[in-house]
Amino acid sequence: METVSTVAALRTRVRAWRGAGERIALVPTMGALHAGHLSLVVLGRAHAERVVASIFVNPSQFGAGEDLAAYPRDDARDAAMLEQAGCDLIFAPGRAEMYPPGFATGVRVAGLTDCLCGPARPGHFEGVAQVVTKLLNQAGADFAVFGEKDWQQLAVIRRLARDLDIPTEILGGPVVREADGLAMSSRNRYLDPAQRAVAGGLNKAIFAAAGRIARGAPAAAEMAAAAAALRAAGFDEIDYVECREADSLAPVGTFDAARPARVFAAVQLGRARLIDNVPVGVPVGMAP
């Protein structure tokens, strides 16, 4: 499996595959890969003959005081894992390839970025929208695959691809969880053993709330109860626990099965900001 670091080399490979009648799936990542990422490669492979994974720790999506400098990097391990998962090519551009001197263009998706992680991470979704727009244009893939753990990010990316007429189909890959239900994340490695034991409580609290909301409980009361349960379980800070519509991210009062909804949470635990989301009205174990 080859690694290329320039847009020109990426496009040469993609053009050759396309010329041979092959479809291409792009899996954008920031490296520090885990089984969740590999499931996205497998999903890409199910749709396309060729899979390209990008690895780029995008500085523009990290806020001041966030973990850009500390973000885990493990290129050799990432490459071995991607090859094993059936990836054909790694695109690993340097910063100057992505943001050359004079770079001046931003991408902002209004509305969807005003809630959930938006207020706590000013500029984050602009950075994500900027780099993903570039990656989609650079690869010109038929499909691009993103994890549903970052559901708000996925909603933002679907919207920007639609609004900007980017002809790549955006696919969401289901959350991959550890044995205790903790959603896999590169940031889980920031947790010490005691924090790791607490972390498993996050998914349990939101699955429980989602179950009660599906049975008709008012979302507001359930969100307050879930936040209290998380505080009692030892999470340092609850950023939000909210029930929102899956597509529009509009707040939900009581669940209406005609309008898919999800429970979203973000918490701080030591150095790690953990986020998770689960569907309302889909039995546990069958979550999409």
Ligand code: PAF
């Ligand atoms: O989800 C991520 O890892 C990143 O936000 C992404 C989509 C690769 C953009 O940098």
